[in-house]
Amino acid sequence: MPRPSRPSRREFVEASLLGGAALALGGCVSSASSSAGAAPAASRKRILILGGTNFLGPKIVEAALSRGHSVSVFNRGRTEKRIPFEFVGIERLRGNRDPDLPADDSRGADGALLHPDSRPRGLEQLSGREWDAVIDDSGYYPRMVKASAELLAPRCRHYLFISSISAYADNLRVGADEDHALAKLADPSVETMGEGFAHYGGLKALCEQAALAAFPGRAAVVRPGYIVGPGDPTDRFSYWPLRIDRGGEVLAPGSPDDPLQWIDVRDLARWLVKMVEVGTCGAFNAVGPAQPARWGDVLAACVKHARRPATLTWVDADFLESAGAGGAEGGRVNWPIWVAPRGDSVGFHRWSNARAQGAGLRFRPIDDTVTGILQWFPTEIDRRRRVTRQLQEEAVAKGEPPPPMADPEKLRVGPTPEQEAGLLSAWRAAKA
Numbered sequence: 001m002p003r004p005s006r007p008s009r010r011e012f013v014e015a016s017l018l019g020g021a022a023l024a025l026g027g028c029v030s031s032a033s034s035s036a037g038a039a040p041a042a043s044r045k046r047i048l049i050l051g052g053t054n055f056l057g058p059k060i061v062e063a064a065l066s067r068g069h070s071v072s073v074f075n076r077g078r079t080e081k082r083i084p085f086e087f088v089g090i091e092r093l094r095g096n097r098d099p100d101l102p103a104d105d106s107r108g109a110d111g112a113l114l115h116p117d118s119r120p121r122g123l124e125q126l127s128g129r130e131w132d133a134v135i136d137d138s139g140y141y142p143r144m145v146k147a148s149a150e151l152l153a154p155r156c157r158h159y160l161f162i163s164s165i166s167a168y169a170d171n172l173r174v175g176a177d178e179d180h181a182l183a184k185l186a187d188p189s190v191e192t193m194g195e196g197f198a199h200y201g202g203l204k205a206l207c208e209q210a211a212l213a214a215f216p217g218r219a220a221v222v223r224p225g226y227i228v229g230p231g232d233p234t235d236r237f238s239y240w241p242l243r244i245d246r247g248g249e250v251l252a253p254g255s256p257d258d259p260l261q262w263i264d265v266r267d268l269a270r271w272l273v274k275m276v277e278v279g280t281c282g283a284f285n286a287v288g289p290a291q292p293a294r295w296g297d298v299l300a301a302c303v304k305h306a307r308r309p310a311t312l313t314w315v316d317a318d319f320l321e322s323a324g325a326g327g328a329e330g331g332r333v334n335w336p337i338w339v340a341p342r343g344d345s346v347g348f349h350r351w352s353n354a355r356a357q358g359a360g361l362r363f364r365p366i367d368d369t370v371t372g373i374l375q376w377f378p379t380e381i382d383r384r385r386r387v388t389r390q391l392q393e394e395a396v397a398k399g400e401p402p403p404p405m406a407d408p409e410k411l412r413v414g415p416t417p418e419q420e421a422g423l424l425s426a427w428r429a430a431k432a
Contacts, residue, residue: 165287253314
């Protein structure tokens with residue numbers, strides 16, 4: 001997978017002028033420049049990020065600051081208790097997106113951005129304020145997205161909503177693009193994710209509609225698939241370089257030719273900032289790489305960078321399904337990120353990304369993602385230990401029983417070593 005190409009000076013200037021003209025007119029353009037370096041002074045933006053402190057958010061902040069933009073983040077202040085947020089030179093606003101709830105931060109102040117009367121309260125500094133763009137990476141319920149977007153529409157030119165590839169109704173078509181049918185909910189007012197996150201996709205689709213309605217002609221919707229890389233708290237992709245780094249025989253589910261799509265969080269963040277610079281609107285599938293990837297090539301990259309010798313033993317999907325270990329979401333044993341490309345999942349990991357590439361999305365080589373995860377994860381283990389200890393100490397101080405906590409030393413997804421060894425043994429017996 002090639003690195004992003006460096007544009008010519010002419011391309012850089014044209015894109016900057018086009019973006020500035022579009023936002024001055026209150027409109028959008030359909031593509032973004034992939035220019036390198038800091039943004040020119042004329043295109044430096046005031047960016048408000050709703051959220052901004054978990055996984056994708058800090059990478060957006062970092063990318064925006066590196067290009068000379070002014071950044072404000074609005075959130076409840078909860079995540080900083082678990083994940084350090086150490087940026088300087090940005091504005092930090094406290095509040096709750098839910099118009100029915102007060103702010104929730106460590107100071108206990110009532111600093112909610114939104115209230116039932118739709119007026120700012122506790123954040124009077126927003127009165128009369130304007131931003132060039134809002135990046136919404138914390139919208140999960142349409143009622144709250146609607147409230148945020150409608151409040152900000154008069155004082156912001158551009159709204160960029162982070163949705164999900166799960167917003168689509170199904171995965172039945174190979175190569176489906178952004179015009180594919182979206183998921184629908186039997187009850188659009190539901191505000192729970194449902195069993196197995198059954199409502200997640202439909203809620204994201206409704207959130208998209210709320211953002212687009214509040215910012216007609218001034219909004220972009222980005223639908224990532226698996227967001228991966230350093231900082232990922234889910235371990236979904238990280239399981240593979242970390243498991244293979246331990247060495248030995250590794251169960252590789254499915255076939256080396258199975259498809260796989262992902263987006264490195266750093267590539268996504270940089271692209272989002274450049275979309276803001278240009279004023280890009282429309283809907284985009286944020287999935288990579290540039291050309292269809294093979295599952296076997298991804299695992300081979302993990303083997304190449306492992307510190308200990310590792311060998312892959314390929315176990316076909318039929319056997320795994322019969323053993324209750326059939327995929328990323330189901331079965332007694334799951335294989336994070338991998339899904340057998342058949343049945344209802346034949347189009348999964350096969351979405352078209354042509355529109356996003358046309359709008360400037362570029363992808364780093366898989367080797368960069370793998371090595372980035374391996375370098376970062378030791379610090380993540382230290383963080384998990386600290387947070388676990390802190391939560392337990394807080395419970396004891398309150399006279400409460402310590403909360404049930406996952407072992408900070410163990411990955412949060414994937415089979416246990418015992419499960420993997422048992423399946424490998426059963427597979428060898430079946431083959432014999």
